[in-house]
Amino acid sequence: MGYTVVTNNVLCRDRFQGEYDVVYNEDWSYLDVLYQVRDLVQKGAILITHPMAGSLKPNQTPFRSVVIGTFTMEDKEPWEDIMLMENSIESCQKFLRGRPLPDYAENIKKDFRTLDLSFIEGAMARAFRCPGITE
Amino acid sequence: MDKIRVVHYINQFFAQIGGEEKADIPPEIRPGIVGPGAALQQGLGDEFEVVATAICGDSHFGANLEEDTAKLLDMIAEYKPQLFVAGPAFNAGRYGVACGTIAKAVEEKLGIPVVTGMYVENPGVDMFRKDLFIIATGNSAADMRKSMPVMAALAKKLAKGEEVLGPSIEGYHERGIRVNYFADIRGSERGIQMLLKKMAKQPFETEYPMPAFDRVDPAAPVTDMKHAKIAVVTSGGIVPQGNPDHIESSSATKWGLYSIEGMDHMDKKDFMTIHGGYDRAFVTEDPDLVVPLDVLRELEKEGEFGELANYFITTTGTGTSTGNAKRFGEEFVPKLLEDNITAVILTST
Amino acid sequence: MRLELGKIHIKDVQFGAETKVEAGVLYVNADEICKLVLEDERIINCRVELAHPGESCRITPVKDVLEPRVKVSGGGQIFPGALNKVGQVGSGRTHCLDGACVVTVGKIVGFQEGVIDMSGPAAEYCPFSKTQNVCVVIEPKDGLETHDYEQAGRMVGLKVADYLGQFARDLEPDEIEVYETKPLLEQIAEYPDLPKVGYLHMLQSQGLLHDTFYYGVDAKTFIPTLMYPTEIMDGAIVSGNCVAPCDKVTTYHHFHNPVIEDLYKHHGKDLNFVGVILTNENVFLADKERCSDMVAKLASYIGLDGILITEEGYGNPDTDLMMNCRKVQNAGVDVVLITDEFPGRDGKSLSLADACKEADALASCGNGNVVIHFPPMDRLIGMTDFIEMQIGGWAGCKNDDGSFDAEIQIIIASTIANGFNKLAARGY
Numbered sequence: 001m002g003y004t005v006v007t008n009n010v011l012c013r014d015r016f017q018g019e020y021d022v023v024y025n026e027d028w029s030y031l032d033v034l035y036q037v038r039d040l041v042q043k044g045a046i047l048i049t050h051p052m053a054g055s056l057k058p059n060q061t062p063f064r065s066v067v068i069g070t071f072t073m074e075d076k077e078p079w080e081d082i083m084l085m086e087n088s089i090e091s092c093q094k095f096l097r098g099r100p101l102p103d104y105a106e107n108i109k110k111d112f113r114t115l116d117l118s119f120i121e122g123a124m125a126r127a128f129r130c131p132g133i134t135e
Numbered sequence: 136m137d138k139i140r141v142v143h144y145i146n147q148f149f150a151q152i153g154g155e156e157k158a159d160i161p162p163e164i165r166p167g168i169v170g171p172g173a174a175l176q177q178g179l180g181d182e183f184e185v186v187a188t189a190i191c192g193d194s195h196f197g198a199n200l201e202e203d204t205a206k207l208l209d210m211i212a213e214y215k216p217q218l219f220v221a222g223p224a225f226n227a228g229r230y231g232v233a234c235g236t237i238a239k240a241v242e243e244k245l246g247i248p249v250v251t252g253m254y255v256e257n258p259g260v261d262m263f264r265k266d267l268f269i270i271a272t273g274n275s276a277a278d279m280r281k282s283m284p285v286m287a288a289l290a291k292k293l294a295k296g297e298e299v300l301g302p303s304i305e306g307y308h309e310r311g312i313r314v315n316y317f318a319d320i321r322g323s324e325r326g327i328q329m330l331l332k333k334m335a336k337q338p339f340e341t342e343y344p345m346p347a348f349d350r351v352d353p354a355a356p357v358t359d360m361k362h363a364k365i366a367v368v369t370s371g372g373i374v375p376q377g378n379p380d381h382i383e384s385s386s387a388t389k390w391g392l393y394s395i396e397g398m399d400h401m402d403k404k405d406f407m408t409i410h411g412g413y414d415r416a417f418v419t420e421d422p423d424l425v426v427p428l429d430v431l432r433e434l435e436k437e438g439e440f441g442e443l444a445n446y447f448i449t450t451t452g453t454g455t456s457t458g459n460a461k462r463f464g465e466e467f468v469p470k471l472l473e474d475n476i477t478a479v480i481l482t483s484t
Numbered sequence: 485m486r487l488e489l490g491k492i493h494i495k496d497v498q499f500g501a502e503t504k505v506e507a508g509v510l511y512v513n514a515d516e517i518c519k520l521v522l523e524d525e526r527i528i529n530c531r532v533e534l535a536h537p538g539e540s541c542r543i544t545p546v547k548d549v550l551e552p553r554v555k556v557s558g559g560g561q562i563f564p565g566a567l568n569k570v571g572q573v574g575s576g577r578t579h580c581l582d583g584a585c586v587v588t589v590g591k592i593v594g595f596q597e598g599v600i601d602m603s604g605p606a607a608e609y610c611p612f613s614k615t616q617n618v619c620v621v622i623e624p625k626d627g628l629e630t631h632d633y634e635q636a637g638r639m640v641g642l643k644v645a646d647y648l649g650q651f652a653r654d655l656e657p658d659e660i661e662v663y664e665t666k667p668l669l670e671q672i673a674e675y676p677d678l679p680k681v682g683y684l685h686m687l688q689s690q691g692l693l694h695d696t697f698y699y700g701v702d703a704k705t706f707i708p709t710l711m712y713p714t715e716i717m718d719g720a721i722v723s724g725n726c727v728a729p730c731d732k733v734t735t736y737h738h739f740h741n742p743v744i745e746d747l748y749k750h751h752g753k754d755l756n757f758v759g760v761i762l763t764n765e766n767v768f769l770a771d772k773e774r775c776s777d778m779v780a781k782l783a784s785y786i787g788l789d790g791i792l793i794t795e796e797g798y799g800n801p802d803t804d805l806m807m808n809c810r811k812v813q814n815a816g817v818d819v820v821l822i823t824d825e826f827p828g829r830d831g832k833s834l835s836l837a838d839a840c841k842e843a844d845a846l847a848s849c850g851n852g853n854v855v856i857h858f859p860p861m862d863r864l865i866g867m868t869d870f871i872e873m874q875i876g877g878w879a880g881c882k883n884d885d886g887s888f889d890a891e892i893q894i895i896i897a898s899t900i901a902n903g904f905n906k907l908a909a910r911g912y
Binding site for chain 2: 608679681742743745746747749750754755789790791792818820821822825827830831832834835836839840841843844845846847848849850851854892902903904905906907908909910911912
Binding site: 047048049050052053054055056057058060072073074075076084087088090091094095097098099102103104108111114115118119120121122123124126127128 | 803826875
């Protein structure tokens with residue numbers, strides 16, 4: 001009963017490695033991360049954080065991290081997560097169709113990584129501590 | 136000054152060739168005005184000239200979507216039109232889909248303005264409203280006298296590059312394109328006024344209609360797959376060779392139920408596809424691509440699920456109105472229940 | 485609570501040897517402002533520039549916009565818990581320099597704050613093209629960590645607005661507006677025949693550059709709570725977010741929340757404005773469930789007949805917006821949503837990332853994806869080096885003469901999702 005962070009953000013990997021499972025690939029795009037999460041949700045994983053955390057639009061930030069898990073205190077049907085993933089992917093594709101992601105310099109990418117990490121850190125600070133895991 | 140050249144598209148009925156019995160006539164084009172083209176010419180006035188009328192049977196077009204579109208495009212292009220008008224199709228589903236398909240193709244390939252017209256329930260409206268200006272018409276040809284001038288008026292504006300105003304002013308079906316404007320009062324006050332009406336149970340108009348919610352909540356998961364009886368339902372247009380029940384290749388009005396008893400896959404000798412909305416080459420070669428009988432039989436043998444129903448249910452999804460689709464479900468679901476089907480696999484294309 | 489808001493009309497802003505207000509002109513001593521700002525070691529450079537409506541002037545990248553205010557009486561100080569000591573606000577007398585704004589400007593690489601044009605086509609979309617602006621341009625210490633820089637930049641705005649506000653304390657207001665909301669039972673009894681209306685104010689609370697503070701408390705850590713509408717006019721809510729310039733709710737907009745202002749105009753006439761519910765827009769999904777439940781509970785607990793809901797941001801907040809809408813409407817309280825739209829470049833896609841059938845009444849604040857032209861300007865406050873990377877810009881959108889094309893989402897508060905502007909979108 002743990003959490004899994006699916007991410008293309010190295011800061012997120014470094015922060016949560018050891019604490020949670022981390023599925024990381026730096027070559028994934030924002031959309032690739034959503035596809036990964038969608039596949040895992042379809043296989044039964046539960047969404048813990050919102051797939052579009054932050055109000056940076058999907059063609060404005062290269063980085064995306066989503067936490068999924070095997071347990072949640074949220075009372076929801078499995079298909080709600082599937083719908084949320086599909087809506088998010090559709091919305092992401094809409095923005096990318098309009099304009100591609102800018103080719104950011106490394107210092108800008110660093111800022112976006114920091115933001116992405118902040119969304120997940122803020123959320124996981126509030127996450128239900130899983131039974132069996134001692135802090 | 137040269138007149139602006141216009142080509143008009145109509146079906147076999149409006150070309151006065153015949154009704155349903157002539158719906159399979161192939162594409163043709165005639166110089167000048169045919170049938171409702173006279174009303175179109177009158178509406179457009181002296182600066183315009185309807186130089187040709189393209190004609191195709193609705194069934195022929197539905198069954199040969201790509202070929203007919205290509206043929207019609209070539210015929211139309213020869214007349215070097217500067218404006219293209221299709222229909223109006225009123226509530227005729229296949230005619231509406233034909234008008235929408237050909238108008239969209241003309242706009243994309245010939246790069247000229249296009250206008251068509253349909254009744255709100257015509258499936259062509261939902262299929263093409265985002266791509267085309269579709270004038271809202273009545274549901275039958277009796278409305279021709281009223282709708283043709285509206286089509287002509289918008290067509291004139293488009294041909295001359297004039298600004299097109301909102302759907303309620305120009306008379307077209309809202310295209311779902313969000314356009315900015317400066318309102319007279321700010322958003323917060325408009326919201327409050329809307330709330331006052333809503334609380335008083337008075338009519339109010341939202342400024343952003345939500346997408347349609349004709350959704351069905353998913354059924355509970357199957358708990359015991361080992362004993363489940365599974366059936367296949369498809370909108371992919373797979374039918375026995377020869378299409379014995381004459382299910383339409385688009386805008387279907389019927390569905391069929393066919394046996395797969397004793398078969399271990401969908402053999403191309405036995406089955407074909409009549410679906411007008413995709414490239415049929417692969418499915419014609421291997422109908423298992425749409426009704427995956429081969430894999431289902433394997434899983435059945437391996438004991439992944441209890442048993443496969445000895446039939447499948449089929450129709451064509453393309454252009455089929457939601458009203459008909461809903462009716463199909465209401466018609467065949469009792470049969471599924473009667474046969475103790477646990478779950479259905481729906482395949483689309 | 486009863487609040488008198490005394491407005492001192494400002495029709496011009498000028499540099500002066502001492503900071504003061506005289507005959508509707510705000511004179512600012514730039515050195516004093518810089519000294520104040522540079523007290524923070526994280527800021528190594530500060531410059532004050534003035535911008536007036538109609539000038540050929542562009543301000544970017546803008547972080548926040550604030551109105552100078554001061555608490556004259558009634559307890560507490562402006563920006564409680566964020567700048568000044570924690571203390572209940574919302575009663576007594578407050579003065580403001582109406583028509584003047586503090587604009588904080590400075591680069592945060594990649595974080596894409598917005599643009600204010602003081603004239604030209606983009607000025608039509610921006611409320612701060614019409615105000616007398618005291619722009620504070622700051623430069624951070626090299627290598628300053630992003631969290632620290634955000635906090636430092638936020639404090640600069642609060643300090644300068646507070647500093648200028650002090651000069652309004654002893655002035656005679658040109659106009660006094662009185663806002664009053666009584667304790668719930670009394671308020672309901674005052675207009676027993678009018679529908680009881682509330683306002684659900686959703687605060688950005690997703691993380692760095694996406695946070696909002698209520699009496700200094702990070703909104704993501706609170707649970708939905710009730711607020712007297714007048715508290716917000718004394719700076720109880722402070723903006724700590726910088727992204728999405730077009731629908732960022734600036735601290736100015738918290739002072740001038742249009743839903744609250746307009747509900748007060750209707751108060752006692754055709755509705756009974758009984759109060760505000762605050763909630764957040766958290767990333768943690770269980771929070772959404774929990775907070776929307778509580779919002780619906782509070783709305784029915786205080787006996788509302790109707791409620792207006794505003795959000796801030798796109799994507800994740802849309803989920804909160806729809807959950808709140810569904811649960812509150814199903815609790816028997818009529819809902820109207822106010823928000824802006826992002827239907828894509830061609831305007832054909834869905835405007836929001838989420839939807840629900842209960843959302844049958846929505847007031848639009850416009851389509852943020854629309855592209856307009858930004859002509860060259862004679863004067864630049866800040867820098868346009870990053871226009872192509874800023875939200876709404878794209879590679880190649882900028883021309884050599886300084887002009888550029890961009891989506892209106894690059895303009896501060898152009899589609900602000902609380903209905904402050906007249907911009908709206910309709911279906912074509």
